[in-house]
Amino acid sequence: MARKHNWDRALQDAINSISIQPSLIGYISDGIALCGKGCVSDARAAFDVASMYTEQDSQILHFLLLIKAIALFDADHHDEANLLLKKLTAGCPHADTCMCHIVEAYLRVQLGIKASDGARYDEAADHFAAALDSSNLFSKSDIHEIYEDLVVLFGWDIKSLWLTAHQKRCHALLRAGKLQDAVKSYQYMMVSSDENTRADCLDWSKAFIEECRAFFLTDGDTALAASKFDSAIDLYSAAIDLDTTSDTTFANRSKAKLGKMLWEDALFDAQKVTELNPSSHFGYQLTHTALLGARRYDEAIEAFKIMLSKLDDSPDPQIRDTRQQYVSPSEAEDTIRKAALDELENAPLRLLNTSTGLLCDRVAQVNAFKMTPEYNELVSFLTKDSNFRTERIKDVVAMYFRCVLLSHRWEEAEALLHDIQDKDVRELNGLGGIVKLQSFCKVARDAGYRWAWMDTCCIDKKSNTELQESINSMFVWYHHSALTIVYLSDVPPSSKYDALAKSEWNRRGWTFQEFLASKVILFYQKDWSLYLDDRFPNHKESPAIMKELEDATGIDARALISFRPGMSGAREKLQWASKRITTVQEDVAYSLFGIFGITLPVIYGEKKQNALGRLLQEIVARSGDITVFDWIGQPSEFNSCLPAHITSYTTPPRTLPSLSEDHIHTQFSSLQQPVPTDLALKFYDQLEQLRAPRFANCRLHLPCISFRVTEVRRRRGQARDTPITYRIKADGLHDLLIITEETLVQFSRAKPIRQRFLIVRPWDRYLLGVPNFAGQPDFADDTESIEDWSEPESPTDDSQMDDSDELPGGLPVEEEPRSRALRLLVRLGQPFDAFLLAQQHVGEYKRIASDHNIIAQIKDITSVDNMDVGTVEIL
Numbered sequence: 113m114a115r116k117h118n119w120d121r122a123l124q125d126a127i128n129s130i131s132i133q134p135s136l137i138g139y140i141s142d143g144i145a146l147c148g149k150g151c152v153s154d155a156r157a158a159f160d161v162a163s164m165y166t167e168q169d170s171q172i173l174h175f176l177l178l179i180k181a182i183a184l185f186d187a188d189h190h191d192e193a194n195l196l197l198k199k200l201t202a203g204c205p206h207a208d209t210c211m212c213h214i215v216e217a218y219l220r221v222q223l224g225i226k227a228s229d230g231a232r233y234d235e236a237a238d239h240f241a242a243a244l245d246s247s248n249l250f251s252k253s254d255i256h257e258i259y260e261d262l263v264v265l266f267g268w269d270i271k272s273l274w275l276t277a278h279q280k281r282c283h284a285l286l287r288a289g290k291l292q293d294a295v296k297s298y299q300y301m302m303v304s305s306d307e308n309t310r311a312d313c314l315d316w317s318k319a320f321i322e323e324c325r326a327f328f329l330t331d332g333d334t335a336l337a338a339s340k341f342d343s344a345i346d347l348y349s350a351a352i353d354l355d356t357t358s359d360t361t362f363a364n365r366s367k368a369k370l371g372k373m374l375w376e377d378a379l380f381d382a383q384k385v386t387e388l389n390p391s392s393h394f395g396y397q398l399t400h401t402a403l404l405g406a407r408r409y410d411e412a413i414e415a416f417k418i419m420l421s422k423l424d425d426s427p428d429p430q431i432r433d434t435r436q437q438y439v440s441p442s443e444a445e446d447t448i449r450k451a452a453l454d455e456l457e458n459a460p461l462r463l464l465n466t467s468t469g470l471l472c473d474r475v476a477q478v479n480a481f482k483m484t485p486e487y488n489e490l491v492s493f494l495t496k497d498s499n500f501r502t503e504r505i506k507d508v509v510a511m512y513f514r515c516v517l518l519s520h521r522w523e524e525a526e527a528l529l530h531d532i533q534d535k536d537v538r539e540l541n542g543l544g545g546i547v548k549l550q551s552f553c554k555v556a557r558d559a560g561y562r563w564a565w566m567d568t569c570c571i572d573k574k575s576n577t578e579l580q581e582s583i584n585s586m587f588v589w590y591h592h593s594a595l596t597i598v599y600l601s602d603v604p605p606s607s608k609y610d611a612l613a614k615s616e617w618n619r620r621g622w623t624f625q626e627f628l629a630s631k632v633i634l635f636y637q638k639d640w641s642l643y644l645d646d647r648f649p650n651h652k653e654s655p656a657i658m659k660e661l662e663d664a665t666g667i668d669a670r671a672l673i674s675f676r677p678g679m680s681g682a683r684e685k686l687q688w689a690s691k692r693i694t695t696v697q698e699d700v701a702y703s704l705f706g707i708f709g710i711t712l713p714v715i716y717g718e719k720k721q722n723a724l725g726r727l728l729q730e731i732v733a734r735s736g737d738i739t740v741f742d743w744i745g746q747p748s749e750f751n752s753c754l755p756a757h758i759t760s761y762t763t764p765p766r767t768l769p770s771l772s773e774d775h776i777h778t779q780f781s782s783l784q785q786p787v788p789t790d791l792a793l794k795f796y797d798q799l800e801q802l803r804a805p806r807f808a809n810c811r812l813h814l815p816c817i818s819f820r821v822t823e824v825r826r827r828r829g830q831a832r833d834t835p836i837t838y839r840i841k842a843d844g845l846h847d848l849l850i851i852t853e854e855t856l857v858q859f860s861r862a863k864p865i866r867q868r869f870l871i872v873r874p875w876d877r878y879l880l881g882v883p884n885f886a887g888q889p890d891f892a893d894d895t896e897s898i899e900d901w902s903e904p905e906s907p908t909d910d911s912q913m914d915d916s917d918e919l920p921g922g923l924p925v926e927e928e929p930r931s932r933a934l935r936l937l938v939r940l941g942q943p944f945d946a947f948l949l950a951q952q953h954v955g956e957y958k959r960i961a962s963d964h965n966i967i968a969q970i971k972d973i974t975s976v977d978n979m980d981v982g983t984v985e986i987l
Contacts, residue, residue: 114141115266119148136165136172140179144265147183155183174200178215182266185219193219214273217246221277224284233288240281244274275301275309282320291327295350298324325351329361336368344368359388359395366398375406393422393431400492409488413441416492439501444491447502451509452478458592460585461578462571463515464549464564466557469536471529471570477513477563486512514594515563516556519626520548521601521617522695526568545569548599551640555597565589567622580714586622587629587677587706596630598623605639612643612657613664621694621703628675629706677709682731683739686761698723700758710734724758725750729807736804738814738874739765753812802875814874819845821869823860842871 113122123145129138139162146155159180166172177200185193200212224239278301285294298320302310310317332347348365355361366381379402385395396419403412423435439447453474462473465480472480481487486508493504526545527537537553540546549566556564572578590596603611612635617623627633632650635643635657648654652673662669667688685707694700698716701723705712710730715723725748732740741753745760755761802815823841830836838856840848848871850856859865 114144114148117148119145123149134165136162136176139165140176140265143180144183147187150187152184152187152189155187156180159183174211178211179265182215182219185222186266190223213246217243217273217277220246221273221280224277224280228280228284228287231287233284237281237284237288237290237293240277240284243277244281275305275313279313279316279320286320286324286327291324291331291347292350295324295354321354325354325358325361328354329364332364332368336364336371339371341368341371345372357388359385359392362388363394363398366402370398370401370405373405375402378402379406391422391426393419393426396422404489404492407485407489409485409492412492413488416441441491444493448487448490448505448509449478451502451505452481452513455506455509455513458588459513459515459563460517460565460570460589461582462565464532464537464553464566464570466553466562466564469538469553470534471532471537481509481512484512513563514561515565516552516559516561516595516597517590517593517626517630518552518564518566518599519590519596519617519623519630520566520599521615521620521623522568523601527566529569529572532569548601552597552599555636555640556595559595561594565593576714583702583714584705584711587625587709590626590629591631593630593632595632595634596626598627598633598635599640600635600643601638603637603643605637605641607637607643609644609656609660613660618661618664619691619693621689621692621699624689624692625703625706628672629677677707679708679731679735679737682708682735682737683742683761683765686740686758687764690758690761692758700724701727721748721750721756724748724756725754725810728754729810729812732805732812733807736876738805738876741874751807751810751812753814799875805874816872817875818870818872819843821871824856824858824869825860826856826858840871845871 113119113125122141126138126141126145129135130142139158143155143158143162146152146158159176162176163173166176177196181193181196181200184196220239220243224236224243227233227236227239278297282294282298282301285291285297298317302317305313328347328351332344332351335341335344335347345365345368348361348368351358351361352365362381362384366378366385369375369378369381379399382395382398382402385392385398387395389395396415400412400415400419403409403415417440420435420438420440423431423438426432456474456477462471463477464471465477468480470476490505490508493501524544525542527542527549528545531542531546532540532549537546537549540550545568549569552566553564571582598617600612600615600617602617603615612618631652633652635646635651637643643651644656646654646657648657651657658669658672661667661672665672665688685704689700689704689707692700692703694703696716697720698714698718700720702714704710704727708727708731710727712726712730728740729751731737742765743755743760744763746756748754748756799817803813805815806813819842821840821842823839825839827837827839835851835853836855838850838852838858840850841860842848857865857867857869
């Protein structure tokens with residue numbers, strides 16, 4: 113009954129037994145039943161009485177006390193029971209020690225089971241370990257008749273105690289998260305067991321192994337997802353120790369090893385995956401990745417091809433669909449080749465390989481790339497993200513084909529194409545140009561660049577087609593170079609500040625374009641040491657060097673650094689180039705093609721005036737910028753409105769001074785009489801209809817405004833051999849001073865003549881509302897990118913203007929007619945006094961004039977009848 117925990121019946125049977133005949137077994141049963149009912153004090157008394165029936169036999173007394181300890185333990189008096197058990201172990205005869213250890217082991221197992229039921233797995237594991245320590249002190253042969261007595265009293269299975277403790281401990285360690293310890297405990301148990309024991313626990317063993325694997329794999333997957341690769345490797349390794357037939361586990365461990373860049377170890381696991389599951393593509397994918405990391409590119413490509421074939425042959429349609437996500441090696445090579453050619457599109461046609469010393473054309477450059485590890489890596493590179501793959505290809509190709517260009521002054525005995533073609537420039541013997549070329553390539557190679565270009569020897573000047581392309585592409589080549597090295601052959605080592613400004617390089621025409629185009633510049637002295645020992649990675653960012661160039665050229669440093677090619681600021685760009693010289697006279701114009709973003713035929717032998725004329729006519733035709741006609745000097749044979757020499761632009765372009773609001777108000781108030789609105793609007797419409805300047809057959813069609821001359825008078829007291837100064841009066845203009853060597857007819861209103869004389873001034877269409885004035889510096893208004901140049905159309909189509917446009921400064925065109933006319937005429941400012949409306953608009957005029965720095969040249973005007981507009985054809 114006690115074993116069934118029917119404590120009332122057990123107690124009643126014990127009482128009945130004692131009443132029939134008091135005995136040892138009767139009082140033992142009484143004590144056990146009382147402990148079960150929680151009557152521990154009464155139970156102690158029952159055990160005390162039982163001791164009277166031991167006949168003072170030490171073995172029987174020891175056995176009685178053991179039973180008492182067990183009963184107290186079952187009544188949850190663990191401390192008292194353990195204390196009694198320790199004392200019995202210490203004080204009992206040696207022969208009875210075995211009993212104590214058996215009881216201690218069993219009680220420890222029971223404590224472990226209770227701790228496990230309470231999810232206190234660490235505590236449970238400790239109890240089971242203690243039980244095993246106790247059980248190690250006895251053997252099965254030691255368990256004799258006491259085994260049957262304990263089975264009868266408590267239902268214990270002492271023969272399986274050792275196995276139960278081991279199994280329970282394995283489970284407790286597993287649930288405590290101590291996976292490695294759990295496996296070690298299991299392995300120790302299996303090694304220590306005999307064949308019969310292992311056979312008895314075979315089902316348990318399989319279930320435990322699977323449970324351990326599940327824990328290892330789950331935690332391994334979690335660690336792998338969190339990039340905790342070391343932990344993942346350990347967990348997957350533990351799972352593999354339990355089961356070496358799972359390809360998935362080997363695959364996951366391979367992934368973790370790839371994350372640690374353990375390429376060879378990852379390759380071993382990947383190959384194990386293919387061995388266990390030959391039909392799967394995944395093992396070959398891992399093999400490819402591991403070989404790629406180990407830089408075994410040829411093998412990686414072969415593994416990749418097998419992977420693709422496995423995808424194609426898969427019976428699973430979903431897996432076959434994944435094949436579309438990958439690019440075959442042949443497709444990858446086509447993509448890489450296209451990327452290389454795209455990159456070389458903005459590079460010179462021939463480049464020097466600084467590693468081999470050989471001059472290579474485009475085909476040779478691409479072939480050289482195919483021999484590199486970088487190329488093999490790209491071909492074998494695997495990714496499902498096509499955008500990422502494309503970007504990676506672009507990045508690798510751009511890095512490989514970075515090139516360095518040389519900017520230098522040509523000297524005698526320069527290295528030419530035939531001197532280096534099909535030769536290793538590093539092994540050439542010579543002086544001058546060869547030494548310069550070798551030094552340039554060495555500097556480029558030491559800086560980490562594979563490709564270099566020098567204009568003297570990398571262009572086939574016998575080919576007109578190549579020469580045309582090279583000259584028209586020069587600006588783009590320098591702009592897209594990774595670095596431009598400027599070699600100052602006339603600047604000795606250890607030169608001081610100002611040596612660069614005095615260098616001949618700073619006076620040449622081509623070098624000016626090369627400097628403006630390049631994004632990264634480094635200046636080197638005669639011995640190929642850095643100028644001023646300046647360690648800035650880009651000398652365009654060096655304050656000292658840029659200040660020196662600004663002082664030497666008179667060009668603002670911001671304009672030099674932030675230059676963009678184009679038509680804006682044409683007159684200013686011509687002034688920058690006006691002091692530059694070239695050896696070949698036509699190069700004065702050809703060297704400016706890139707600065708203006710112009711592509712024109714190159715015709716050596718056409719002479720300077722024709723080359724410059726074609727350039728200037730193209731500027732006017734594309735931009736409509738009449739500031740190109742602002743020059744002083746000899747007229748060109750190409751067209752008399754254009755100069756014969758670039759030096760005619762040396763004088764800075766005319767700028768208008770600002771006026772104070774008080775002065776504007778005073779001048780405006782001096783107007784005597786307003787002009788009718790309809791007349792002003794008529795004038796506006798006439799100006800709006802004028803076409804932009806254009807050239808045809810070397811004749812300039814120039815929109816102009818003419819002013820009737822009313823007086824021509826020579827200044828008195830001038831010598832006859834000197835140019836004569838005349839004062840000119842014209843309707844609508846301030847008085848003018850004209851200096852000329854020609855003799856003009858003198859007349860006035862008081863002394864008129866029959867002939868009619870006109871002053872004709874060019875009309876700038878930009879004043880009607882183009883957002884930016886021509887002549888402003890590039891860094892201020894030119895936002896076009898050199899990567900996507902678009903040539904401006906010639907503004908000759910009247911449809912380009914509509915009433916929704918705005919005048920510069922955000923002034924709307926669509927408004928009340930009187931105000932609209934006023935705004936236009938105020939913007940005209942110079943060259944004539946066109947402030948035609950009356951005092952009622954003084955306040956508005958002041959604001960506009962202040963905003964745009966308009967110069968107010970006011971005189972008495974009563975009409976605009978004498979102002980005529982039209983187009984003049986000038987040869």
